[in-house]
Amino acid sequence: MTNQPKKILTPRRQVIKGIAAGAALGATSIPLWGRYAQSQSSEPIKIGFQVHRTGIGAAYGRWYDRTTMAAVAKINSEGGINGRQVEIVSEDDGTDPKRGAEVVEKFATQHNTDLAFGTLFSHVVYGSAPRAGELKIPYFVVSEGHHVASGALNRYTMQPGITDVKSQVQAMAPYVASTLGKKVTMIYPDFAFGHDHRDYFSAAIEREGGTVVEKIAIPPTETSFTKYFPKIPRDTEVIYHVMVGPAVLTFVKEMGEFFGSSRPEIFGFIDSLEAVDLSSPGLEFLEGTYFWEGNPRYAQANQSEYDKAYRAAVGVDNNGASVSDSKDVATYAHMFGCWETLHIVKAGMEASGYRGTGDRAKLIEAVEAMTDMPHSHAHPQGAKRFNGKTHQVFGHQYITRVSNGRLELAHTTSIEDTLYPDETDYTTQSF
Amino acid sequence: MVISSFSFGFASMARLGLIAIAAVISVLCPMRSALAHASGQSFVMLLPTGVYTVTGVIVVGLTIVLLAATPPGGLSRLIKPRALFSMPRSRRVIRFIHALAGVGFFFLIMRGVQGSTDPLRNPLPLGFWVVFWMALVMVEGLLFSVWSWLNPWVFAYHLMRRTTRWQVKRDWPRRWGAWPAVITLFAFAGFTLADPAPNDPLHLARVIMGYWLFTLTGMLLFGFRTWSRHVEVFSLFFAWFGRLRMLSVKQRQLCLGLPGWQIFQLKTPAQANTGLSSAIFVLMMLGVGSFDGFNETFFWLGWINVNPLDFPGRSAIIFQTLGGLLLANLLLVAVFGMLIWLGHLAASDTAYLHHRLADLIRAYAPSLLPIALAYHIAHYLPSLLVDGQYVLLMMDGLMGSDVHLLGLGGFHVTDGFFKHQDTVRIIWLTQAGCVVTGHVLSVLLAHHIAGGFYHNRWETMISQMPLAFFMVAYTWLGLWLLASPKGG
Known part of the structure; x- marks a missing residue:
């Protein structure tokens, strides 16, 4: 918890250069670009949340939902992403791999979300990731599965917020x-x-x-x-x-x-x-x-200010239970992954100058370029190190x-x- | 201003309500299906459910013994209703409520199409599955009639007939009976248990709208009542469970009697008041309810070669689920028919000449209604306790996320009652109590029905022995289902 990183969210130089060049070009050489950019900036960033509302993952899904909503509220209260508010589009995958693939397809083709996010159960990840790859929609999973790092999935699938x-x-x-x-x-x-x-x-x-x-x-x-x-x-x-x-x-x-x-x-x-x-x-x-x-359920003697703020935002007490029901113990060891993943999405979008679905590849490149992430309000579980090649975070x-x-x-x-x-x-x- | 005073009034009421709900929850906590981590069922497995099950079975067995010793006519006096007082009836009020129900129905469909894609935040799945299917079925069976008020076809049907001066011209073929309703019940059960995403708001809106149009068309072709009695699944479902209410209005009189008294109102028990197809419908009400529970057990999942700890999702077992549903219902009808026929043969060596098997099934099937309702309550109570909180939150936010109509800002849905042994024990015993009570009532009703076939106590008792075995075995099955480890 006390290890400090050497670098902070360091995207590859060429990514930044490319983004800067693109921004300059857009701002100066295309007359209608400004209007387009304006309309884009007024629209929310839409994140497709593939949530286990029913099926064997439902109990985890409830806390993943609660953490996700708390993270989005925090991000929005701090100005959103690139000045745009974040909107969550939730779809129940029934903790069902086939249904999971359909949900990813809905995100890409019906809801036109900027990305898909939030899957926990690894068999759902395994069933959904190929469709994400085919539809070229970034798929940020919070699963712990080794599928991502093993190379079994694809470039559009990443696990930057939880270790495998x-x-x-x-x-x-x-x-x-x-x-x-x-x-x-x-x-x-x-x-x-x-x-x-x-x-x-x-x-x-x-x-x-x-x-x-x-x-x-x-x-x-x-x-x-x-x-x-x-x-x-x-x-x-x-x-x-x-x-x-x-x-x-x-x-x-x-x-x-x-x-x-x-x-x-x-x-x-x-x-x-x-x-x-x-x-x-x-x-x-x-x-x-x-x-x-994955994250200590009980607030420890050396509790960080980040964990304290994170608990307060999600509504979890020092015993790892809901603030509104001390019997309702949270899935505390896992759910931080949603919080951290959304902050990485924010960092990736900001680093890549993300404007819309046309920039999905840039977003992936920006996240791939990340390495060390400090213990912070964005990463209350502790410092992390992301491996851009394997799309897997370590912590x-x-x-x-x-x-x-x-x-x-x-x-x-x-x-x-x-x-x-x-x-x-x-x-x-x-x- | 209206909203703020409204929400102020409701804020304190809602909080009181939540406290009451929390109190109820702490008493009634049942278990949802097994999760990947320890769940309510984990605590159930630490309970002495074997002892509880044996006790429940003994209670049902003792009821059977007591009935054998009950003098003739004793039960009839219990089942005979008493008129309490006359009930006023206003056609205008009824029409207004039907119109309101029609508007509410289309509001829900609209929200299903345009509202949140999250099934636990969208009014349609919450309204249909939680309020209507889970809760109102219980209300209909226990407290008062809701379907006659909320039927979403009444207003549209009468509106269309009046505006187009449409005349119903077709007669319902007698040989069809209520067999189409048997098919619609199977279709609905299949949708509930086997569809990969029955909660998906848009998908649900399409299915409900499709069924609504299908039903309205049928009603316009054959008449509202005819279609409701032979095809429309919810009208029949609610009508049958409604006959279990202790309180009901008959000929404008509010009457009180033992649950099930309404079953015997129209004709004598031996004549029965239903066709064979309707009787099969009733048996399926129990068959569907029994399979919806059995299909989550390790036993079933092992049988279809599914690892319950690594459940592959509903999509992977659609055909197994539909096949199991069909088999469970066929098995129930076959076993039930065989046992009452055996009892009939044993009771009288000449009676079989006068009564066909179909007559017996028609007569005895309604006796299973209390078990079907008990299974419904025991099975859905856990989901209702959690998802009911989502309903409250949804209602709280109907005017937007910034306005809390019920004063529930900051309220978090909880399932903490599944995570403590004390509450889990009370919940399990409540569910079990429901199941045992349902069986006891069924035994009473079956005995009363038998009294219409036979004229001496000995024959009645002998005729009931195979059915008694069925009731005891089904009690064991129901309690076993509650205690079994579950997955999926």
Whole structure:
């Protein structure tokens, strides 16, 4: 959180030169340009918000919506983007990949939005991104999926506001190995989500001199876990769990009953308990265990002024719950991505002198040119480093420990911990 | 000035209302479908739902035993309504409300076409799915008639007939019965459960407008009443659930009776008051409601080879959903028919000579209405509690984002009641209570219907045994559905 960047939103020089030249040409050599520019400037920037209003992502969607609206209110109150107000055009994708592609198409052809934004669930991203590429509409996702950085998508798809799962998982390994233990048993759901964790973490912990002593894959439809716990080897020093779905509280309860008071260290991803109050009955067993958090749910002792302002804007209290209902815990570890992405869109549009949909390529180039982003009101989660080639941002990760029913910050990773070699270079693709 | 005083008046009322809603919510919190992270269903899975389920099943079983011991005529006295007082009726007021309903309908359609693309901010999806489909069906079944006031075809139909002097010339073919309504109910259920985007405002506006035109055309061809009784799904749906109200106006008298008393008003139970197609419609009301819930369970998703934790979206399972919907309804009709036929055979070795299976289905089908309504309430209560807040916000902002008609500026929609075990327990028990009550009432109605077929207690009791098994099994199914892990 305290790392300061070396550069601040540095677009490539040629982009700026091109924009400056274009602006000069437009202002002086074409008589009607001024009128056109005037009419453009009076129209709002339209951002298509692909939101999970229904389907399995609906609970996340509600908080993504709330964060998005708060970010837009802030941006508009500060003068908008290039002097134009921002308008959000929301479309429900039903957390459905096929519907997601249709929504992107609506943004491009019906609503004529300047870009599409906001998708969380990675299978929806995967289903929608090809259509965004075909229709040449910038598609800013807030998904955590590794799809973007893997090179599986296209030049129009970017993830500049939230880190991807590969970097998150590998950044956990140094702390786990040095502080919690080197012999790890992984418990994960037996499908792609769990497999990503298994593969990324296994490789990362071995680089730290540790080993995964057992990999316990749980069938997705499993609702009782007692038969799996005896498979945990006795020499296990750390359990790494990343269970999701309706049986997750049962998993925690049964794990507590299995170990009793004597247990190894336990580390999990907050995805399991996102939006769940940790003081809920049955979760006492989690006391003293560790979690990855994309953004600490509870306001920490070293809370930044940016986090404070961000919480106030979205309406989240110091416990990570809605200011209007202390039981309504936010999806705090993820939703900051909407806030930060919209600020990057603003920065990209301002850097590229964005005027309208004809400048979409310029916007993408401007974002591709970004590198370091400082911890600021635009980036309340922490400093970031964007990789223009892979269209993926990297940033600090947080490890918190459950203490008296709160998640207290135990460790902040460096950005370097999250980096991995480029797997693609989207800038080589033409528009 | 008018607005400000209006909003001032409503501001305090609305806040009081919200406090009341919050109180209700804290008592009635049910669960929405499973999410990628821990949800209300996670807390349900920590509850002793097995014990609760067994208790619910025992309650229904005891009801059956008690009924067997009830003297003949005892139930009839319970079901017979009592007239309370006469109700005034003004044709002008009714016409005015019908005109208002017509205007409101087109306002909603217009907002669907031109308003926000966000289904939780657009009045059409909120009005249709949340207010009309979720809430008003409950109101119709429990409190008072709403469909007769809000029917959006009444005003347009009479207006067109008067202005064009149109005469209805066609007779409804008797053999068609209400089978077209069975098809429209299936089509509506298919749209609700299988369409990838039933909430999309523009899509919904087109579908509703298409159906409205189809219905108006049918009404003009065959007559308002004929079409309403044989094809129009909502008229029939509301009419059947309306027959469960304890309070209802009959011949201008407000009458009170046990839920279901209206079913027996026209003819004797044995004669039944419905054709076979209408009876199938009633069975489908339950079949659709049962499948809408079952289709979210791990059991069903596993059956169609879908990972519930990585649900691929509605688009990927359209045909599976439609197929399941059809199968569920066929299965229900087949099992129900088989069991009442078995009971009939067991009760009397000669009675089957006088009553065909179709007669029995026609007579007994309405006894399932309380279960259908209970499922509707239990299933939609969670969504209603959350989406109802969006309705309030939408109404608050009808005059623009700067004017808060209900004084709800700064109000945030919450689903915090799904995130605590205490509230989740109360909610689950409320839902379960609904389901059990529905089954108890169905058992009573079925027993009363049986009394019309048989003239001694022994035969009546024997005839009810297979149906009793059905009721107990369906109670278990309903409670199992509430307790099951869900995805999708």
